[in-house]
Amino acid sequence: IIVFNTDNDIVYIDGGELNRMGLDKTKFEGVNIDHTDIFSEQRIKQIKENIKKTMEGEQLSFEIQYKRRSYSVNTSPLYDDSHNVKWTLFVYNDITKQKEAESKIKSALVREQELNELKSRFISMASHEFRTPLSAILSSAILIGKQYEPEKLAKREKYIAQIKTNVRNLVVILNDFLSLSKLEEGKVTAHKERFDIVQFSRSLVEEIDSSKKYGQKIIIKHQKPIMNVFLDAKLTRHILTNLLSNAIKYSQENKTIDLILDKQNENLIIKVKDRGIGIPIEEQSNLFQRFFRADNSSTIQGTGLGLHIVKQYAELMGGDVSFKSRLNKGSTFIVKLPM
Missing domain, CATH: 3.30.565.10 (Histidine kinase-like ATPase, C-terminal domain)
Structure with missing residues (x-):
């Protein structure tokens, strides 16, 4: 919690984050925001703009990043007995874990979308790629049934070879997809x-x-x-x-x-x-x-x-x-x- 007056002086500062960052509150109270050494010039400029808006009666809500942590910030004007705005209250809440959780959820959703797209593309590809070898297997099997005379052994062997070739093609397609699925799910490791x-x-x-x-x-x-x-x-x-x-x-x-x-x-x-x-x-x-x-x-x-x-x-x-x-x-x- 930080309270500023109309001159951008820090009149009150407190909270558990001070202890976590190893900061002494007594070194900040009574100090103008321009003379603090914990914020960059750009951040100080932004804080002063937010103080001004809050002094004008606005209540602000935004998020900031500070030293690899995420904070939600809410500001409110504070009034004196005459109902004039005399101070501004800035409340900082550490939302780092929440942001990390949101990031993991987003990553999981993106991953799920990628896997769904992968499955859709495979189904589309498989329906096309399976058609040719399956048709060849069917036609070869029908032709084998018609080559029953002993003198047609060579033709039977030819059609059997074609069936074997097309079965191998189907196995390659299935193996590729199974290998990719395992890779995408992180289930493949090297065992030397x-x-x-x-x-x-x-x-x-x-x-x-x-x-x-x-x-x-x-x-x-x-x-x-x-x-x-x-x-x-x-x-x-x-x-x-x-x-x-x-x-x-x-x-x-x-x-x-x-x-x-x-x-x-x-x-x-x-x-x-x-x-x-x-x-x-x-x-x-x-x-x-x-x-x-x-x-x-x-x-x-x-x-x-x-x-x-x-x-x-x-x-x-x-x-x-x-x-x-x-x-x-x-x-x-x-x-x-x-x-």
Whole structure:
């Protein structure tokens, strides 16, 4: 509580905040506001304007920030026996906790809105992306039913392969969304373990071999036959799978894809180099955003989530992702992970 007279002198000051800030009330009573050293010149100017308005009969309510704390301020004119305004009363209430609570609520509401938008975008994307593989699965299944003669075994195997490919596409879409949901909810953490990244990469390349187009090759290049690293194997697997799957998807038949494993200082450097369609330079700055898809990839199935997740996973392990790309020449994605 502070009471000012018509000359802007402090005639009374008291309250628990004085003790919290370590201030002695006796050093302020009788002192003009211009001669106090606890307020800035700008704040003093504002206080004097508020004193003037209150002296004119107004009752003010406003909020201020002072030394990283928030206060609500209410002013009232005080009258003498002749009903003339002789003093002004300023009452300061610490509302820091209230403001912090309001900020948390606002953040939670924004977060909830973002998650709702994420769900809406996924539903919209999924309804479009699911339609193509589901239709292909249905038509392949119908055709299998018509190829029952022994001499049509090759055709049956072809349609079965198509079903498997489209099922894998559906699994990729679902995995991307589940991964993003866990990231958004803060449920993904890195659990590091020691393993050989060379053998790890060989096994992974074998797993995705059936996803390759006709004539495509994935060549693993590495410095040593064994390269032990200390990383989260699950996150690393997702990063490699996504980058290699993209390289396959955005490259034509008979193209070579390089998976390069290198060590620089205490970092593992993973490079995935393709010779595919590349990324338009004007769109490269948006590449790691959620749901972003370059214009030249609109006819190729995808969620627009993969690279966003790759970046998040790399950062969870203290690393980062960068890339170089030339339109119609190919792209190289570089993942740097501390070992």
